[in-house]
Amino acid sequence: MENKQRKLIIPLADGQYEFILAKGPDVVTYLSNGIVDLGIVGSDILMEQNVSGYQLLDLNVGKCQFILASTTDFNPTSAGRKVIGTKYPRVAQEYFARLGQDVEIIKIEGSVELAPLVGLADAIIDITETGTTLRENNLQIYDWLAKISTRLVVNPLALKQKKNEIFQLVDQLAQVI
Template sequence: MSLKIALTKGRIEKPVMELLTAAGVDCEPLKNKKRKLIIDTSDDEYQFILAKGPDVTTYLNSGVVDIGIVGSDILTEHRNEQYELLDLEIGKCQFVLASTKDFEINKEGRRVIGTKYPLITQRYFESLGQDVEVIKIEGSVELAPLIGLADAIVDITETGTTLKENNLFIYDYLDKVSTRFVVNRMSLKQKAREIYSLVDKLENVIQNKKLIK
Protein backbone atom coordinates (compact mmCIF):
# COMPACT_ATOMS: atom_id res chain seq x y z
CA MET A 1 0.00 0.00 0.00
CA SER A 2 1.47 3.36 -1.03
CA LEU A 3 2.15 6.19 1.38
CA LYS A 4 -0.22 9.08 0.72
CA ILE A 5 1.54 12.43 0.91
CA ALA A 6 -0.29 15.77 0.88
CA LEU A 7 2.08 18.34 -0.62
CA THR A 8 1.45 22.07 -0.41
CA LYS A 9 1.06 23.58 -3.87
CA GLY A 10 3.11 26.56 -4.96
CA ARG A 11 6.57 27.84 -4.20
CA ILE A 12 7.78 24.87 -2.14
CA GLU A 13 6.85 22.25 -4.77
CA LYS A 14 10.13 22.44 -6.68
CA PRO A 15 12.52 22.39 -3.67
CA VAL A 16 10.49 19.56 -2.10
CA MET A 17 10.75 17.53 -5.31
CA GLU A 18 14.50 18.14 -5.40
CA LEU A 19 14.78 16.93 -1.81
CA LEU A 20 12.64 13.86 -2.43
CA THR A 21 14.54 13.00 -5.61
CA ALA A 22 17.84 13.18 -3.73
CA ALA A 23 16.29 10.82 -1.18
CA GLY A 24 15.55 8.28 -3.91
CA VAL A 25 11.87 9.04 -4.55
CA ASP A 26 10.73 8.92 -8.18
CA CYS A 27 9.39 12.43 -8.72
CA GLU A 28 9.14 12.34 -12.53
CA PRO A 29 5.34 11.82 -12.49
CA LEU A 30 5.09 14.77 -10.10
CA LYS A 31 7.23 16.98 -12.33
CA ASN A 32 5.04 16.10 -15.34
CA LYS A 33 1.72 16.30 -13.52
CA LYS A 34 0.14 18.91 -15.83
CA ARG A 35 -3.22 19.65 -14.14
CA LYS A 36 -3.44 16.47 -12.10
CA LEU A 37 -3.95 16.84 -8.36
CA ILE A 38 -3.35 13.19 -7.44
CA ILE A 39 -0.11 11.68 -8.74
CA ASP A 40 1.25 8.17 -8.23
CA THR A 41 4.95 7.35 -8.49
CA SER A 42 5.88 4.75 -11.11
CA ASP A 43 6.64 2.15 -8.44
CA ASP A 44 3.34 2.87 -6.62
CA GLU A 45 5.34 3.43 -3.43
CA TYR A 46 3.99 6.95 -2.96
CA GLN A 47 0.89 8.88 -3.92
CA PHE A 48 1.03 12.68 -3.88
CA ILE A 49 -2.04 14.84 -3.30
CA LEU A 50 -1.49 18.52 -4.17
CA ALA A 51 -3.37 20.91 -1.92
CA LYS A 52 -3.39 24.35 -0.35
CA GLY A 53 -1.56 24.58 2.97
CA PRO A 54 -4.60 24.73 5.29
CA ASP A 55 -6.14 21.76 3.47
CA VAL A 56 -3.01 19.69 4.13
CA THR A 57 -3.70 19.91 7.86
CA THR A 58 -7.36 19.04 7.26
CA TYR A 59 -6.38 15.93 5.30
CA LEU A 60 -3.92 14.92 8.02
CA ASN A 61 -6.45 15.35 10.82
CA SER A 62 -9.13 13.42 8.94
CA GLY A 63 -6.71 10.55 8.24
CA VAL A 64 -7.08 10.56 4.44
CA VAL A 65 -3.31 11.06 4.02
CA ASP A 66 -0.38 9.59 5.91
CA ILE A 67 2.05 12.48 5.53
CA GLY A 68 1.76 16.23 5.09
CA ILE A 69 4.46 18.53 3.75
CA VAL A 70 3.48 22.02 4.83
CA GLY A 71 4.80 25.26 6.31
CA SER A 72 5.18 25.69 10.06
CA ASP A 73 3.07 28.87 9.79
CA ILE A 74 0.07 26.79 8.76
CA LEU A 75 0.74 24.18 11.44
CA THR A 76 0.84 26.81 14.18
CA GLU A 77 -2.15 28.79 12.97
CA HIS A 78 -4.28 25.65 12.58
CA ARG A 79 -3.15 24.09 15.87
CA ASN A 80 -1.46 21.01 14.43
CA GLU A 81 -2.63 17.81 16.15
CA GLN A 82 -0.32 15.37 14.37
CA TYR A 83 3.35 14.37 14.70
CA GLU A 84 5.92 16.75 13.26
CA LEU A 85 8.90 14.51 12.51
CA LEU A 86 11.27 16.65 10.48
CA ASP A 87 12.16 20.20 9.54
CA LEU A 88 12.90 20.04 5.81
CA GLU A 89 14.70 23.40 6.07
CA ILE A 90 13.26 24.76 2.83
CA GLY A 91 10.78 27.54 2.12
CA LYS A 92 12.36 29.57 4.89
CA CYS A 93 10.85 32.93 5.75
CA GLN A 94 9.83 34.89 8.85
CA PHE A 95 6.86 36.52 10.48
CA VAL A 96 7.20 40.27 10.83
CA LEU A 97 5.27 43.19 12.24
CA ALA A 98 5.20 45.90 9.58
CA SER A 99 3.55 49.23 8.96
CA THR A 100 4.00 52.72 7.56
CA LYS A 101 6.83 54.98 8.73
CA ASP A 102 4.61 56.85 11.21
CA PHE A 103 3.61 53.72 13.17
CA GLU A 104 4.47 53.84 16.89
CA ILE A 105 5.02 50.34 18.22
CA ASN A 106 4.80 51.32 21.91
CA LYS A 107 1.93 53.78 21.59
CA GLU A 108 -0.77 53.39 24.22
CA GLY A 109 -4.28 52.44 23.25
CA ARG A 110 -5.85 49.68 21.23
CA ARG A 111 -4.51 49.13 17.72
CA VAL A 112 -5.97 47.28 14.74
CA ILE A 113 -3.75 44.63 13.15
CA GLY A 114 -4.38 43.04 9.75
CA THR A 115 -3.16 39.51 9.05
CA LYS A 116 -3.80 36.14 7.47
CA TYR A 117 -2.77 34.58 10.79
CA PRO A 118 -5.07 35.80 13.59
CA LEU A 119 -4.05 33.15 16.14
CA ILE A 120 -0.31 33.79 15.75
CA THR A 121 -0.91 37.55 15.79
CA GLN A 122 -3.06 37.43 18.91
CA ARG A 123 -0.49 35.33 20.75
CA TYR A 124 2.30 37.71 19.79
CA PHE A 125 0.54 40.80 21.14
CA GLU A 126 -0.57 38.95 24.25
CA SER A 127 3.10 38.15 24.92
CA LEU A 128 3.75 41.91 24.76
CA GLY A 129 0.83 42.62 27.07
CA GLN A 130 -0.89 44.70 24.38
CA ASP A 131 -4.57 44.69 23.56
CA VAL A 132 -5.29 44.67 19.83
CA GLU A 133 -8.14 44.07 17.44
CA VAL A 134 -7.15 41.52 14.82
CA ILE A 135 -8.71 41.65 11.35
CA LYS A 136 -8.31 38.57 9.14
CA ILE A 137 -7.35 39.37 5.57
CA GLU A 138 -7.23 36.77 2.79
CA GLY A 139 -5.61 38.81 0.02
CA SER A 140 -2.78 41.34 -0.06
CA VAL A 141 -2.18 42.07 3.61
CA GLU A 142 0.18 44.95 2.71
CA LEU A 143 -2.81 47.06 1.69
CA ALA A 144 -4.29 47.22 5.20
CA PRO A 145 -2.14 50.02 6.69
CA LEU A 146 -1.95 51.84 3.34
CA ILE A 147 -5.71 52.29 3.03
CA GLY A 148 -6.37 52.86 6.73
CA LEU A 149 -7.95 49.49 7.45
CA ALA A 150 -5.32 48.62 10.07
CA ASP A 151 -2.54 50.31 12.02
CA ALA A 152 -0.07 47.54 11.17
CA ILE A 153 0.16 44.01 9.78
CA VAL A 154 1.65 40.68 10.78
CA ASP A 155 2.73 38.68 7.76
CA ILE A 156 5.46 36.36 6.52
CA THR A 157 8.27 37.61 4.30
CA GLU A 158 11.23 35.99 2.61
CA THR A 159 13.20 38.99 1.39
CA GLY A 160 11.14 42.00 2.50
CA THR A 161 10.99 43.25 -1.10
CA THR A 162 7.18 43.50 -1.30
CA LEU A 163 7.10 45.47 1.95
CA LYS A 164 9.75 47.91 0.69
CA GLU A 165 8.01 48.36 -2.65
CA ASN A 166 4.85 49.35 -0.76
CA ASN A 167 6.71 51.74 1.58
CA LEU A 168 6.22 49.54 4.62
CA PHE A 169 8.80 49.13 7.37
CA ILE A 170 9.54 46.16 9.63
CA TYR A 171 9.13 46.97 13.32
CA ASP A 172 9.67 43.53 14.85
CA TYR A 173 10.58 39.95 13.93
CA LEU A 174 8.40 37.08 15.13
CA ASP A 175 8.82 33.33 14.59
CA LYS A 176 10.82 31.89 11.71
CA VAL A 177 8.99 29.65 9.24
CA SER A 178 10.09 26.57 7.30
CA THR A 179 8.57 23.50 5.65
CA ARG A 180 7.83 20.54 7.89
CA PHE A 181 7.24 16.79 7.43
CA VAL A 182 4.16 15.88 9.47
CA VAL A 183 2.63 12.44 10.01
CA ASN A 184 -0.87 11.32 10.89
CA ARG A 185 -0.85 9.62 14.31
CA MET A 186 -2.65 6.48 13.17
CA SER A 187 -0.48 6.14 10.07
CA LEU A 188 2.63 6.23 12.24
CA LYS A 189 1.35 3.17 14.07
CA GLN A 190 0.29 1.30 10.95
CA LYS A 191 3.10 2.25 8.57
CA ALA A 192 5.97 3.06 10.91
CA ARG A 193 8.67 1.21 8.95
CA GLU A 194 7.86 2.90 5.63
CA ILE A 195 7.50 6.34 7.19
CA TYR A 196 10.69 6.23 9.24
CA SER A 197 12.58 4.87 6.24
CA LEU A 198 11.60 7.96 4.24
CA VAL A 199 12.38 10.26 7.19
CA ASP A 200 15.87 8.74 7.54
CA LYS A 201 16.57 9.22 3.82
CA LEU A 202 15.40 12.83 3.89
CA GLU A 203 17.37 13.55 7.04
CA ASN A 204 20.53 12.20 5.42
CA VAL A 205 20.01 14.46 2.40
CA ILE A 206 19.46 17.50 4.63
CA GLN A 207 22.58 16.75 6.68
CA ASN A 208 24.68 16.24 3.55
CA LYS A 209 23.50 19.59 2.16
CA LYS A 210 24.65 21.25 5.39
CA LEU A 211 28.09 19.63 5.09
CA ILE A 212 28.45 20.83 1.50
CA LYS A 213 27.64 24.39 2.57
Protein backbone atom coordinates in the same frame (compact mmCIF):
# COMPACT_ATOMS: atom_id res chain seq x y z
CA MET B 1 5.47 15.64 -11.07
CA GLU B 2 6.83 18.01 -13.70
CA ASN B 3 3.97 17.29 -16.12
CA LYS B 4 1.18 16.87 -13.60
CA GLN B 5 -1.17 19.02 -15.72
CA ARG B 6 -4.25 19.62 -13.57
CA LYS B 7 -4.15 16.31 -11.73
CA LEU B 8 -4.58 16.42 -7.98
CA ILE B 9 -3.60 12.82 -7.23
CA ILE B 10 -0.30 11.63 -8.69
CA PRO B 11 0.96 8.07 -8.18
CA LEU B 12 4.69 7.46 -8.49
CA ALA B 13 5.82 5.06 -11.19
CA ASP B 14 6.93 2.45 -8.63
CA GLY B 15 3.49 2.51 -7.01
CA GLN B 16 5.01 2.88 -3.54
CA TYR B 17 3.81 6.45 -2.96
CA GLU B 18 0.99 8.63 -4.14
CA PHE B 19 1.03 12.42 -3.93
CA ILE B 20 -2.11 14.40 -3.23
CA LEU B 21 -1.79 18.08 -4.07
CA ALA B 22 -3.61 20.30 -1.60
CA LYS B 23 -3.41 23.87 -0.38
CA GLY B 24 -1.34 24.32 2.77
CA PRO B 25 -4.21 24.97 5.18
CA ASP B 26 -5.93 21.78 4.01
CA VAL B 27 -2.93 19.51 4.64
CA VAL B 28 -3.63 19.31 8.38
CA THR B 29 -7.30 18.55 7.63
CA TYR B 30 -6.37 15.62 5.40
CA LEU B 31 -3.91 14.36 8.03
CA SER B 32 -6.26 14.67 10.98
CA ASN B 33 -9.06 12.92 9.08
CA GLY B 34 -6.85 9.97 8.19
CA ILE B 35 -6.89 10.63 4.44
CA VAL B 36 -3.09 10.85 4.17
CA ASP B 37 -0.19 9.45 6.18
CA LEU B 38 2.29 12.28 5.65
CA GLY B 39 2.02 15.92 4.69
CA ILE B 40 4.32 18.72 3.68
CA VAL B 41 3.25 22.09 5.03
CA GLY B 42 4.70 25.39 6.19
CA SER B 43 5.23 25.87 9.90
CA ASP B 44 3.26 29.14 9.56
CA ILE B 45 0.16 27.06 8.89
CA LEU B 46 0.98 24.69 11.74
CA MET B 47 1.31 27.67 14.08
CA GLU B 48 -1.93 29.24 12.87
CA GLN B 49 -3.84 25.97 13.20
CA ASN B 50 -2.18 25.32 16.59
CA VAL B 51 -0.68 21.99 15.51
CA SER B 52 2.46 21.33 17.50
CA GLY B 53 2.88 17.57 17.45
CA TYR B 54 3.91 15.11 14.80
CA GLN B 55 6.42 17.28 12.96
CA LEU B 56 8.96 14.74 11.80
CA LEU B 57 11.41 16.81 9.81
CA ASP B 58 12.27 20.39 8.97
CA LEU B 59 12.78 20.29 5.20
CA ASN B 60 14.80 23.52 5.28
CA VAL B 61 12.95 25.05 2.33
CA GLY B 62 10.40 27.83 2.16
CA LYS B 63 12.30 29.72 4.83
CA CYS B 64 10.80 33.03 5.88
CA GLN B 65 9.77 34.83 9.06
CA PHE B 66 6.68 36.15 10.76
CA ILE B 67 6.99 39.90 11.15
CA LEU B 68 5.13 42.90 12.51
CA ALA B 69 5.27 45.68 9.92
CA SER B 70 3.68 49.01 9.17
CA THR B 71 4.24 52.48 7.82
CA THR B 72 7.12 54.57 9.16
CA ASP B 73 4.79 56.63 11.38
CA PHE B 74 3.53 53.57 13.30
CA ASN B 75 4.45 53.42 16.98
CA PRO B 76 4.20 49.87 18.32
CA THR B 77 4.42 51.07 21.94
CA SER B 78 1.75 53.76 21.71
CA ALA B 79 -1.26 53.56 23.99
CA GLY B 80 -4.63 52.63 22.59
CA ARG B 81 -6.06 49.66 20.79
CA LYS B 82 -4.35 48.84 17.52
CA VAL B 83 -5.96 47.31 14.45
CA ILE B 84 -3.87 44.51 12.93
CA GLY B 85 -4.37 43.07 9.46
CA THR B 86 -3.23 39.48 8.90
CA LYS B 87 -3.79 36.10 7.27
CA TYR B 88 -2.81 34.63 10.64
CA PRO B 89 -5.27 35.83 13.33
CA ARG B 90 -4.26 33.20 15.91
CA VAL B 91 -0.56 33.99 15.57
CA ALA B 92 -1.28 37.72 15.76
CA GLN B 93 -3.55 37.37 18.80
CA GLU B 94 -1.00 35.22 20.65
CA TYR B 95 1.82 37.65 19.84
CA PHE B 96 -0.03 40.67 21.17
CA ALA B 97 -1.33 38.72 24.19
CA ARG B 98 2.32 37.98 25.12
CA LEU B 99 2.96 41.72 24.93
CA GLY B 100 -0.11 42.42 27.07
CA GLN B 101 -1.76 44.44 24.30
CA ASP B 102 -5.41 44.28 23.33
CA VAL B 103 -5.77 44.50 19.55
CA GLU B 104 -8.48 44.18 16.95
CA ILE B 105 -7.63 41.60 14.30
CA ILE B 106 -8.85 41.94 10.73
CA LYS B 107 -8.38 38.77 8.65
CA ILE B 108 -7.06 39.47 5.17
CA GLU B 109 -6.56 36.78 2.54
CA GLY B 110 -4.80 38.76 -0.19
CA SER B 111 -2.15 41.46 -0.18
CA VAL B 112 -1.81 42.02 3.53
CA GLU B 113 0.74 44.80 2.94
CA LEU B 114 -2.03 46.97 1.54
CA ALA B 115 -3.89 47.23 4.88
CA PRO B 116 -1.73 49.89 6.60
CA LEU B 117 -1.22 51.76 3.32
CA VAL B 118 -4.94 52.43 2.85
CA GLY B 119 -5.82 52.85 6.54
CA LEU B 120 -7.59 49.52 7.06
CA ALA B 121 -5.11 48.53 9.77
CA ASP B 122 -2.45 50.18 11.89
CA ALA B 123 0.00 47.36 11.23
CA ILE B 124 0.23 43.83 9.85
CA ILE B 125 1.44 40.44 10.98
CA ASP B 126 2.63 38.56 7.90
CA ILE B 127 5.42 36.38 6.61
CA THR B 128 8.34 37.67 4.59
CA GLU B 129 11.25 36.00 2.90
CA THR B 130 13.32 38.92 1.65
CA GLY B 131 11.33 42.01 2.69
CA THR B 132 11.25 43.28 -0.90
CA THR B 133 7.48 43.82 -1.04
CA LEU B 134 7.61 45.63 2.29
CA ARG B 135 10.43 47.93 1.13
CA GLU B 136 8.81 48.61 -2.24
CA ASN B 137 5.69 49.75 -0.41
CA ASN B 138 7.56 51.85 2.17
CA LEU B 139 6.71 49.54 5.05
CA GLN B 140 9.05 48.94 7.95
CA ILE B 141 9.56 45.82 10.04
CA TYR B 142 9.02 46.53 13.73
CA ASP B 143 9.47 43.04 15.14
CA TRP B 144 10.50 39.52 14.12
CA LEU B 145 8.08 36.98 15.62
CA ALA B 146 9.21 33.51 14.51
CA LYS B 147 11.17 31.71 11.82
CA ILE B 148 9.15 29.65 9.34
CA SER B 149 10.06 26.70 7.11
CA THR B 150 8.45 23.73 5.41
CA ARG B 151 7.88 20.66 7.58
CA LEU B 152 7.12 17.00 7.07
CA VAL B 153 4.23 16.08 9.36
CA VAL B 154 2.58 12.76 10.08
CA ASN B 155 -0.88 11.42 10.84
CA PRO B 156 -0.61 10.00 14.40
CA LEU B 157 -2.44 6.79 13.52
CA ALA B 158 -0.25 6.21 10.47
CA LEU B 159 2.81 6.66 12.67
CA LYS B 160 1.60 3.83 14.90
CA GLN B 161 0.60 1.56 12.04
CA LYS B 162 3.47 2.25 9.62
CA LYS B 163 6.23 3.37 11.95
CA ASN B 164 9.10 1.54 10.22
CA GLU B 165 8.15 2.65 6.70
CA ILE B 166 7.63 6.25 7.79
CA PHE B 167 10.93 6.50 9.66
CA GLN B 168 12.73 4.89 6.73
CA LEU B 169 11.37 7.62 4.46
CA VAL B 170 12.25 10.30 7.02
CA ASP B 171 15.81 8.97 7.22
CA GLN B 172 16.11 9.01 3.42
CA LEU B 173 14.82 12.58 3.25
CA ALA B 174 17.10 13.68 6.08
CA GLN B 175 20.13 12.40 4.16
CA VAL B 176 19.40 14.64 1.17
CA ILE B 177 18.49 17.77 3.09
